[in-house]
Amino acid sequence: MIALDFASVLAEWPLLAKGAAMTVLLTAVSSVLGLGLGIGGAWARWQGPRWLALPVGAYVEAIRNTPFIVQLFFLFFGLPSLGVKLSPELASVLAMVINLGAYATELVRAGLTGTPRGQIEAAQSLALTPRQVFLRVVLPPALKRVWPSVVSQIIIVMLGSAVCGQISTQELSYASNLIQSRNFRAFESFIVGTLMYLTLSVAVRHLLHWAGPRLLYGR
């Protein structure tokens, strides 16, 4: 029978709180920028010029077919040899934006492709500019169609940020790991970490389902 000692882990709550805050910050920044990148990429692959659609397609394939941690190591350990030094936090956000951007491109594109032809023709017959057609007529319903998938992708990226601790970004799993390497309470430390991730995921899901209709595509 093992004796669980949560007190020695919870005594380190400032570390855990700081870690959770960093995880939330990384997720917030990368979901806003990543979604923006995804919408741009989806437009490029859907109706964009060929010279843009091809590189975007290559980007999507490259990112969706390589592990996140390799992308992260490439940015953090690889780029300095080209003279680009990123802080661990910046490298983490960048890797998450690039990663989410690729997945969001495909998700949003699925929503765009599902737009009925007649809806676009109706907008054109009202003399809307192509930009107005895309932003006001096509995009909002497209986002509405794929929003649940986008939300779960954002949560996957948030959970994926656990590996950012590998390059010394002080997020939640870094905090759990540091605590267990100090007091050797690995089980308790990771139980606490796991519960915090679970809470964060549920909270983020509710927040995004609340915010999506209000901010992005109207009700």
Place this chain on the structure above:
Amino acid sequence: MTVRRLLAALRLLAAVPLVLAATAHAQNALDDVMAKKTIAIAIPTDFPPYGFVGTDLKPQGLDIDMANYIAAKLGVAAELVPVTSANRVPYLQTRKAQLVISTLGKNAEREKVIDFTNAYSPFFQAVFGPKALAVKSPADLAGKTVGVTRGAMEDLELGKIAPSGVEVRRFEDNNATVAAYVSGQVQLLATGASVAGTVMNKNPQLTTEFKLLLKDSPNFIGVAKGEDKLRLKVNEIIAQAKASGDLDKMAMKWLGRPAGELP
């Protein structure tokens, strides 16, 4: 080092019967060496800068220099026997080597099965960094980034001396820590002497050098249990080498710091 120690402990258990057998013919190793004009010395080849294989495929390093030094002082030829950390002590117990000069630390378990001479070189955890960066005392660490492997001994020791304002970046394992240092993501590297030795060896352009000591655990030469004549003779050579500064010279050459106070 933990794996090394663990293996050593396991091996010692297996070696108990050998010790009993070995005590039967004690006290003649030195005479044998002088008669044969050759001494077999166990050295590492996988532990830079203490012992590794150079580009000419010959073993080199501090332990190899020390082995040759002792053989020369005895006036005999040195026969270098490459060993791993797991079989260092058995080589001694089965008399395949008369001396083990292989970054061997002294502990109670090992003292039960072999004897130790005085210490001849330091093993240590320390902060390393490029020549251009001036770090003379712990206070100089302020405002700099130091890479360290999370939970390692150097992580704990660094925590004790680091002033506020030093940015300690902790990585998952030695490889990530070294990668962060080599790619320039951290300015300084807190690690064991052997890891730092590998870094210096493979990346000479970084001009990595010893900066600050975190923790010392010196190396000893192992002799078979009961070989007091040989042990005292080697102690005599070590004492002379210490007095003449030869030990410091060797430590400077391979570790970038003097041997310092050795027990």
